[in-house]
Structures are given as structure tokens and as C-alpha cells.
Amino acid sequence: MRKLPGVQLGLRKPPSSSPAPLPSIWSALYSPAPETQPSRCNPGQSHTEAFVLGLPRTTNITILIKRGLLPLGAKPCHLLMSGKLLTTLLIKPGDRKEFRFTCQNPETHFVIEVERNIDCTSHPCPFGEFELQPVISLLPHLNRTFIWDIQAGKSTSLELVFSRPRLRQIGRGESCPDGVTYSISGYIGATEVRIGTFCSSGTVSRIKMQESVKITLHLLWFDNRSHSGFSMSSQSSIKRLCFIESVFEGEGSATLMSANYPFSFPEDELMTWQFVIPAPLRASVSFLQFNNSNCAKKEERVEYYIPGSTTNPEVFRLADKQPGNMAGNFNLSLQGCDQDAQNPGILRLKFQVLVQCPHNESNVTYEIDLSKEQAMSVTIEPRPVKLSRRFVPGCFVCLESRTCSTNLTLAHGSKHRISFLCDDLTRLWMNVEKTISCTDHRYCHRRSYSLQVPRDILHLPVQLHDFSWKLLVPKDRLSLALVPAQKLQQHTQERFCNSSFGYLVAGAGPGQDLYFGSFCAGGSIEQIQVKQNVVVTLRTYAPSFQQELSRQALTATFIPYFKEEGIFTVTPDMKSKVYLMTPNWERGLPSLASVSWNISVPSDQVAYLTFLKERTGLVCQTGRAFMIIQEQRTKAEQIFSLEEVLPKSSSHHHNFWVNISNCSPVRGKQLDLLFQVSLTWRTLDMTVILIAVVGGGALLLCALGLIICLVKKNRKKKMNKGPAVGIYNGNINTQIPMQPKKFPNVQKDHDAHVYAVIDDTMVYGHLLQDSNGSFVQPEVDTYQPFQGPTEDCPPPFLLPYSKVPTVKLTTKESSPDFNPESDSEPYTFSHPSKQNASDGNTDIPLLDAHEPVETGE
Numbered sequence: 002m003r004k005l006p007g008v009q010l011g012l013r014k015p016p017s018s019s020p021a022p023l024p025s026i027w028s029a030l031y032s033p034a035p036e037t038q039p040s041r042c043n044p045g046q047s048h049t050e051a052f053v054l055g056l057p058r059t060t061n062i063t064i065l066i067k068r069g070l071l072p073l074g075a076k077p078c079h080l081l082m083s084g085k086l087l088t089t090l091l092i093k094p095g096d097r098k099e100f101r102f103t104c105q106n107p108e109t110h111f112v113i114e115v116e117r118n119i120d121c122t123s124h125p126c127p128f129g130e131f132e133l134q135p136v137i138s139l140l141p142h143l144n145r146t147f148i149w150d151i152q153a154g155k156s157t158s159l160e161l162v163f164s165r166p167r168l169r170q171i172g173r174g175e176s177c178p179d180g181v182t183y184s185i186s187g188y189i190g191a192t193e194v195r196i197g198t199f200c201s202s203g204t205v206s207r208i209k210m211q212e213s214v215k216i217t218l219h220l221l222w223f224d225n226r227s228h229s230g231f232s233m234s235s236q237s238s239i240k241r242l243c244f245i246e247s248v249f250e251g252e253g254s255a256t257l258m259s260a261n262y263p264f265s266f267p268e269d270e271l272m273t274w275q276f277v278i279p280a281p282l283r284a285s286v287s288f289l290q291f292n293n294s295n296c297a298k299k300e301e302r303v304e305y306y307i308p309g310s311t312t313n314p315e316v317f318r319l320a321d322k323q324p325g326n327m328a329g330n331f332n333l334s335l336q337g338c339d340q341d342a343q344n345p346g347i348l349r350l351k352f353q354v355l356v357q358c359p360h361n362e363s364n365v366t367y368e369i370d371l372s373k374e375q376a377m378s379v380t381i382e383p384r385p386v387k388l389s390r391r392f393v394p395g396c397f398v399c400l401e402s403r404t405c406s407t408n409l410t411l412a413h414g415s416k417h418r419i420s421f422l423c424d425d426l427t428r429l430w431m432n433v434e435k436t437i438s439c440t441d442h443r444y445c446h447r448r449s450y451s452l453q454v455p456r457d458i459l460h461l462p463v464q465l466h467d468f469s470w471k472l473l474v475p476k477d478r479l480s481l482a483l484v485p486a487q488k489l490q491q492h493t494q495e496r497f498c499n500s501s502f503g504y505l506v507a508g509a510g511p512g513q514d515l516y517f518g519s520f521c522a523g524g525s526i527e528q529i530q531v532k533q534n535v536v537v538t539l540r541t542y543a544p545s546f547q548q549e550l551s552r553q554a555l556t557a558t559f560i561p562y563f564k565e566e567g568i569f570t571v572t573p574d575m576k577s578k579v580y581l582m583t584p585n586w587e588r589g590l591p592s593l594a595s596v597s598w599n600i601s602v603p604s605d606q607v608a609y610l611t612f613l614k615e616r617t618g619l620v621c622q623t624g625r626a627f628m629i630i631q632e633q634r635t636k637a638e639q640i641f642s643l644e645e646v647l648p649k650s651s652s653h654h655h656n657f658w659v660n661i662s663n664c665s666p667v668r669g670k671q672l673d674l675l676f677q678v679s680l681t682w683r684t685l686d687m688t689v690i691l692i693a694v695v696g697g698g699a700l701l702l703c704a705l706g707l708i709i710c711l712v713k714k715n716r717k718k719k720m721n722k723g724p725a726v727g728i729y730n731g732n733i734n735t736q737i738p739m740q741p742k743k744f745p746n747v748q749k750d751h752d753a754h755v756y757a758v759i760d761d762t763m764v765y766g767h768l769l770q771d772s773n774g775s776f777v778q779p780e781v782d783t784y785q786p787f788q789g790p791t792e793d794c795p796p797p798f799l800l801p802y803s804k805v806p807t808v809k810l811t812t813k814e815s816s817p818d819f820n821p822e823s824d825s826e827p828y829t830f831s832h833p834s835k836q837n838a839s840d841g842n843t844d845i846p847l848l849d850a851h852e853p854v855e856t857g858e
Contacts (some may be wrong), residue, residue: 052141055097061118062134064092066100069112069144078104080111108143108222115140116148121159121235126151131229138225147218147229158236158244160209161185161216167248169203170257172351177201181224183231184217185210187243187260194260194267196243201230204255209236209244241271241334248277249284249356252394256289258351259335265294265347266337273334276354278327283422284356285325285397285405286333293319294346298339301348306332319350325397325405326359326422355395357424366420369457374413376436381419381463382408384430396423421462430466433458437557438473445479445559452537452555459547469538471509472557476533479559483529483537486554488572490524493580493675495613501546502539504555509534515591517567517584522553525579525678528570532563566594572601573608575680582675583661589671593624595662602656606680610659612647619643619672624664626672631658643672654683 056062066080067089080087082100092098104110117134119126133147153159168183176182177200185196187210199205218229247255257274259266266272278284293301304314308329317323337348371377381398398409399420411417423429433454439445452470459465472481483506492498498521506517506529513533520526537555566584573579581598583590590596602608610630619626626643634655641647643661663672 051099051101053097053099054092054135054139056092056094056135058095060094061120062094063116064135065114065116066090066092066111066141066143067114068110072109075109076104078102078107078110102141107141111141111143112146113140113143114146114148116150119149119151121151121153121157126153126159126233126235128232128234130232133227133229137220137227142222144222145220145224147220149216149229150213151215151233152213153235155212156238158209158211158239159214160207160234160236161214161231162207162234163205163231166202168199168201168205169255170197170199170205172258173198173263180219180221181230182217182219184219186215186217187211188213188215189242189267189270194242196245196260197258197262204247204249204253205245206248207244207246209239211239211242241273242267244273244275246275246277247354249282250279252282252357254353254355254395256351256353259349262349262351264349265345266335266349268294268337268340268345269299270337271334273332275330275332277330278356280328281359282328282356283325283359284327284331284354285395285422286323286352286354287325287395287406288319288323288350288352290349290351291319292347292349294338294348295341295344296338297341299336301338302336303350304332304334304336306334322400322404322406322409323352324403326399326403326420355397357394357422359422360424366418367461369411369417369419369461371411371413371457372416374435374455376438377413378434379411379458380408380432380434381411381429381461382432384428386428394424396425396428397421398429426462427464429463431458431461431463432466433468434471435469436471436473438471439475439479439559442475442478442559445474446561447559449556449558452539452557454539454550464544465539465541465546467538467540469536470557471534471536473509473534474559478562480533480562481531481535482558482560483531483535484527484556484558485522486556487522487552488524489520489522489526489529491526491581492519492521493582495580495675495677496578501543501549502541502553505536505538505540506531507536507538509536515566515584515594516586516588518582518586522549525571525573526569527572528568530560530563530568530570532566564595565597566591567596569596569598570601571598571678573678573680575606575682579678580675581678583673585671586673589666589673590661590663592665593663595660597661598659600653600657600659600678602653603680605683607683608653608657609650609679609681610653610657610676611650611679612674612676614675615646615649617643617647617672617674618670619664620667620670621664622667626664626666627660627662628674629658629660629662631660633657643674 054064056064079102080090080100081103082090082098086103087100090098090100102111115133115135131149137145151159163183171177175198179201181201183199185199185208187194187196193215196208196210216229216231220226242260245257247257249255260270260272261267276284301319303317303319303323305317305324306314307324307327308331314334315324333352335350340346340348369379371379383396395407397405397407399405399422400409401418405422409419411419421429437450439448454465454468458468474481485504489504490496490498492503498519500521500523503519503521505519508515508517508531510533517529517531517535520529537557539550539555569581571579571581583596584594585591600608600610621644628641628643628647630639630641630651630653631637632653632655639648639651643663659676661672661674666672
């Protein structure tokens with residue numbers, strides 16, 4: 002007889018009364034009174050009916066009654082035999098024992114095991130259907146376990162055939178709904194190998210074991226069946242540990258496990274599963290869990306014998322994609338290896354076979370051309386669904402119509418041919434990732450890339466879920482600008498995105514977890530600029546996204562580096578309000594981060610900036626958080642502390658900036674700010690209108706007066722015979738009165754220094770022209786404010802503007818083209834005559850056409 006592990010075969014001795022007297026509650030049980038006397042036990046411990054079990058001497062059956070798993074709070078219960086309290090009772094061949102239980106519900110305290118040993122090496126095997134012996138009706142109403150331990154020769158295999166509804170394998174710790182459980186084990190030498198535990202209502206119809214087999218059947222105490230549910234026959238050697246047949250009659254699935262699962266598969270052993278698949282069903286295999294051991298010799302593998310294959314057996318590693326879309330019967334075998342003695346590891350396998358009807362898509366092959374793509378991958382996988390106990394046909398993606406799996410990833414650089422084995426393709430979706438990186442800022446500067454979905458992706462029958470572009474820039478060298486074909490709207494609680502797709506913009510890389518937000522078409526955001534690496538994800542929400550996607554595109558451009566985390570260019574319109582919120586909404590703007598919005602205002606409209614909360618709830622641990630509103634035309638600034646009350650609303654007649662700079666906030670007191678921008682038509686009050694009318698009338702009168710004066714002046718000029726000439730008179734006394742003349746008569750005292758000054762620029766004008774013919778404007782040493790473009794980058798907030806000093810010429814560094822004159826040199830004006838100058842001095846460069854003439858004192 003094989004000794005069962007953990008089973009106590011000895012009888013418990015009755016307690017002796019000599020050391021200490023027994024409690025009165027048990028005294029009657031040990032009295033010599035006959036068993037038919039009334040019990041003096043407490044209520045609940047009254048004697049039950051007596052059982053008599055006896056076994057013939059020639060039988061190979063033993064019966065063991067022992068304690069089972071006791072429920073919590075259960076009252077004590079014992080076996081009572083010949084006035085002795087027992088916890089176990091063993092009945093061997095030739096024994097006859099009479100006993101009873103001391104409680105009314107012994108099925109919750111005790112179990113009964115009936116073990117039968119069959120030696121087929123010395124006696125003929127009892128082939129055929131196994132009946133339960135002894136008859137269940139003769140046994141106590143306890144949870145029962147029937148064990149058949151059958152030994153056969155080394156060249157013989159034993160085949161167990163299970164009647165309908167066949168068996169379904171379960172994992173360790175699982176239980177069967179009806180309480181009927183089969184456990185099958187085999188032997189390798191003297192070592193028991195557990196093949197598996199099975200419930201009813203499955204696909205396993207036959208199990209063949211080499212040499213020996215042990216079958217255990219567990220039944221509940223109220224199950225009155227008389228047959229075991231299986232039959233046995235002898236077969237020739239199968240030259241492997243075991244052989245399991247699984248029969249499918251329609252669509253369904255089966256989960257199977259290697260021997261000893263979840264522990265290690267026996268070393269260098271072979272186990273085979275045969276699957277019977279009726280036409281026209283298709284089968285696919287997927288490995289749910291596996292581990293490899295450390296092999297010293299050979300290699301662990303799985304082998305398939307597939308009908309119609311020219312390469313039978315087809316060999317796969319456990320980590321490979323397994324075959325799918327197979328028609329007809331096939332075999333799957335698990336082959337172990339010679340393991341490392343010091344570190345053997347664990348070889349185990351749990352897999353699923355899914356059988357379903359083929360669909361139209363299984364006969365259609367789709368080609369995806371990724372040969373010209375770089376750093377791109379396409380993944381087709383199941384959508385997340387709620388688990389259900391009913392059978393759900395699987396959705397498989399097959400590569401080259403044979404390698405099928407629920408998940409398939411296609412890499413760039415090749416062309417791929419795929420098909421689908423799925424009853425409903427809406428259960429699948431597709432995720433695509435593409436990386437666009439720049440390593441040389443000189444090459445990438447101002448380069449643009451169109452973020453569009455390739456046509457091969459859109460032509461697949463599976464809906465696109467996400468298409469992510471990972472944009473990488475050189476650190477502190479370049480930044481990125483995202484420009485949509487149609488202006489974007491930011492998704493907020495006040496205004497949802499209702500489009501069929503949208504864009505998610507988030508930082509990429511370690512330490513760059515800044516989430517800029519979710520955006521969709523139909524808003525006012527013209528451009529989003531980000532400082533560092535970013536991931537732009539196109540996410541679809543409805544199958545109709547392809548129609549809208551054709552009208553939308555996104556362009557990424559590498560631009561000069563800037564220090565702010567992001568800059569949004571916003572152009573509102575009067576149709577709707579624009580809602581804008583800080584990045585990392587509900588998680589808080591990162592510490593010391595700065596974000597700006599460049600908001601445009603049309604010339605005939607007024608923008609109203611409104612904050613939807615009085616306070617941000619921000620508490621700074623270090624530093625200060627500010628919001629700066631700056632008019633781009635006047636450079637006027639308003640600075641607000643974000644820890645205090647925010648302004649409710651403000652109006653702006655010109656383009657303006659909104660800049661938010663964060664501090665290092667206290668945990669749980671982060672910065673989240675939401676504001677809106679709306680436009681209205683610009684209106685003027687009556688005071689402004691009256692001032693404009695009066696001012697316009699005065700300006701008109703001045704213009705009329707000026708025109709009249711110019712007309713009269715022109716008439717006087719026409720009446721003069723010659724042009725008006727200004728005379729420089731050097732004879733005017735420049736000395737202080739009553740003082741002797743200290744300077745001798747020099748050249749300037751002569752009449753030769755008389756200059757003619759023309760009233761218009763017709764005479765002197767040609768000398769003020771440059772080589773291109775345009776008039777040269779004088780250089781003025783005044784500070785000019787910065788008038789550069791303000792739509793690309795915001796001004797340096799909280800930093801004063803620095804004026805550039807101008808360079809002035811000293812008297813020692815005078816220009817060679819300029820002759821300085823003394824401030825005391827006087828000029829007089831007179832009309833010239835037709836006479837020529839008396840001294841003949843012609844050193845006057847500005848008068849080449851007309852020479853000076855003498856005039857009287």
C-alpha cells in the first residue's frame with residue numbers, strides 16, 4: 002500500500018483517567034455502559050447512528066477516515082469506537098469496524114479516503130470503466146476521495162478516457178463549481194509527477210501515461226454517483242511523460258499547463274498535447290506564462306506538427322510568437338533539457354488554445370510599408386475590456402498568415418504582410434510611435450517636419466488609437482514650435498473638445514513631465530512653442546476622425562532656444578470666449594517654471610481678460626510667484642502676486658502678454674490658473690467725439706491758412722528778378738563796445754565771405770544727397786525704444802530695459818567733412834546784385850553755380 006503524504010494511519014489512544022479525572026461532560030463516553038444507553042453529553046454532542054465498515058482479506062482497498070479542514074468556531078467532534086474517542090480510523094483488508102460520530106454534522110469535520118492499489122505487472126489490469134467501490138450508499142455522509150494507484154510495465158502506457166462532458170484543467174488553488182475534481186499524476190521512477198487538476202465541462206478527453214498513473218476523484222458528501230466517470234485501457238509505449246488529447250466541437254478555448262505547474266517541469270522530459278479541430282474552425286496558440294530553466298545540454302523548445310506544413314515539426318522557442326490561424330488537427334510538444342545541477346532554474350508553461358470560426362478578414366492580407374520610415378513602430382493590440390465568464394472569441398493579428406498573437410508590433414525598415422483572425426475588429430486598436438530627433442543644431446535650425454499619419458496606417462481595418470511623435474532637440478540650443486493648419490482649442494472643464502480627435506502635448510524625457518494640455522481643432526491658439534523635448538500624441542475618439550484629419554495638420558519647426566517652458570500664441574475672435582489654463586493642470590505648474598501667452602487684439606476691438614478665481618491657492622515655500630500683464634504697444638506693465646487676490650477683469654485695446662512665473666510651492670499648494678479672453682467692439686463716448694470734431698475743425702482752419710500763406714509767398718517770389726540771396730557780412734563789429742579792436746583784419750573781414758542762401762533746397766539740395774540720390778538725414782543722439790518683433794518671444798519680464806550709450810564726437814575728433822564755425826560769427830541776409838565780388842575769392846564750396854557780389858554797408 003502506498004503511504005499517502007500527510008495522512009495519519011495510527012489510532013489515537015483513549016485518554017487515561019489516572020493522571021487527572023475527566024470532565025463530567027465526557028465521563029459517560031468512557032463508561033462501560035452499553036452504547037445503546039442514553040447519552041449524557043451536552044446538547045449537540047449526542048450519539049448518531051452507528052456505521053459498520055468491513056473489507057475482505059483479498060481486496061486491495063483501504064479506507065481512512067480523518068479530520069478535514071475545520072470551520073472557524075466549530076464545536077468539537079470525534080469518532081467514537083468501543084467507547085474510545087478517535088480522530089482517525091483506518092480500515093484495512095480483513096477489518097470490520099463499527100463506529101459513530103459525536104456530532105450531528107460530521108461532514109464538516111471529517112473526510113473519508115478510499116484508496117485502491119492495482120498492480121498490472123503481476124495481475125491482469127481491470128480495463129474498462131471503473132466503478133466506485135465500496136458502494137457510496139454504505140459509506141458515511143462525508144466528503145469522499147477515491148484514489149486509484151495503478152502500476153504497469155515500462156513498455157506499457159495506460160490510457161484514461163473520460164466521458165462527457167470531458168475535463169477542464171484548473172490551476173493551483175482553484176476549485177470546481179460542482180465540487181467534482183480529478184487529479185492525475187504519473188511517476189518517473191519513484192518520484193510522483195503531478196500532471197494536473199481537472200474539473201468537468203472541458204475539452205480534455207484522453208490522457209495517456211507511461212508506466213504508472215494515479216487518479217484521484219474528489220466528491221462532496223451529498224454526491225451519490227456510482228461511476229468514476231472514466232475508463233482505462235492498456236496501450237503501447239508513448240516514449241514520453243504523458244499525452245493529453247483535447248477535442249473541440251465548436252468555438253471555444255482551453256487553458257492548459259505543463260506537468261508540475263507552477264513548479265518546474267521534470268528535467269529532460271517530453272510532454273505532448275493533441276488538439277482535434279473540426280472544419281472549418283481555426284486554432285491559435287498563445288503562451289500566457291512561461292519560464293526557462295538553465296540548460297547545461299540541449300535546449301528547451303516547443304514543437305508543432307501542423308497539417309499541411311512542409312517543415313514539420315516546426316520548432317519554436319518559448320519566447321517566440323506562436324502559430325495561429327491553423328486549420329485541422331495539430332500537436333504541440335514541450336521538450337525540456339539537461340539542467341544545470343547547481344542552478345537548475347524552473348521550466349514551466351501555461352498556454353491557451355483559442356478555436357473560432359474564420360471570418361472574411363482572415364482571408365484578406367494587408368501590406369504595411371515601413372521600409373522608408375525611421376524610428377517608427379506600429380503596435381496592434383486588444384482594447385481594454387471587462388472580463389466575462391462567457392466564451393468570447395479571440396482577436397488575433399497574424400504575420401504572414403501563420404504567426405498569430407493578440408499583440409503584434411511592426412518595426413520600421415521593412416514591409417509587413419498581416420491578416421486578422423477576429424470576429425469583431427473593433428475589439429482591436431493601433432498605437433504608433435515615431436521619433437524625430439536633432440543632434441546638430443546647425444543643421445536643424447528652422448527645419449520643419451509635418452506631423453501626419455501615413456496612408457498605410459489609415460488604410461488598415463483597425464482604428465488608430467494613438468499616433469505619438471517624440472520630438473528631441475539639442476539641450477539649450479534649440480526649441481520647438483508647433484503650428485496647426487487650423488487654430489486649436491484647449492480642452493477645459495468650461496469648454497470641452499467635442500471633435501473626433503485631438504492632440505496631447507507633454508514633455509519627454511526624465512525630469513520633463515510637464516503636460517501642456519489637450520487640444521482640438523476649432524479654437525484660437527495659432528502656435529505652441531516649447532522649450533525642450535516634447536511628445537505630441539494624436540488621439541482619436543471616433544472612427545470618423547479620418548474625415549476631419551484630412552483638414553488638419555501639425556507642423557513642428559526647430560527654432561532658436563528660449564528659456565520659458567512654453568509660449569502660446571492666441572488670436573481670439575468674437576464668436577466665443579477663449580479659455581486658457583496653465584500646464585500640468587490639477588498637478589500644479591512645476592517649480593520655478595515660466596509660461597507666457599501672446600494674445601492679439603484687433604484694432605477695432607477690445608479684449609477683456611478675466612480670471613475665474615479670486616485666488617490661486619498657491620503657497621510659496623521659497624521665492625515669489627508673479628503674473629505680469631504687458632501691453633506690447635506701450636510697454637506698460639501690471640505685476641500681480643499669485644499668492645494674493647487676483648484682478649477680476651481688465652480691458653486691453655492692443656496686443657498684450659500674459660506671463661506667469663512660479664515659485665517653489667509648498668506640497669499640496671501648487672499653482673493652477675484658469676482665465677478667459679473675450680472680445681467686443683470698441684466704442685467711443687460723446688466727450689471723445691466732441692473733442693475729435695473740434696480738433697478736426699481747428700486743424701482744417703490751420704490748413705486753409707497755411708495754404709493761403711504759401712500761395713501769397715509763391716506770388717512774391719515770382720515777382721523778384723533773381724533768387725533771394727543771404728549775405729554773410731564780415732564787417733559787423735563783433736567787439737564789445739568801447740573796446741579796442743584786438744584782432745587784425747583777416748580774410749573773413751572781406752566781402753568775399755558773403756554767402757547766398759537759397760530759400761528752397763533746389764540749390765543746396767544736391768549736396769545733401771548720397772550716392773543713391775536720397776537725402777541724407779542727420780544722426781540724432783537720442784534713445785530709441787526697442788521696436789523689434791514681439792510676436793515670437795515675450796520681453797524679459799521683471800528686468801529693466803538697458804539703454805545703449807551713444808558716441809559723441811569731440812572737437813579733436815571732428816568729422817573731416819564738417820568745418821566748425823564759431824558761435825559768435827554773425828549772419829545777415831540781403832538781396833544780391835548783379836555785380837561780381839571785388840576781391841575775387843572763390844573759396845566757397847557750397848556756391849559753385851552763383852558767385853557772391855558786393856553790397857554796401
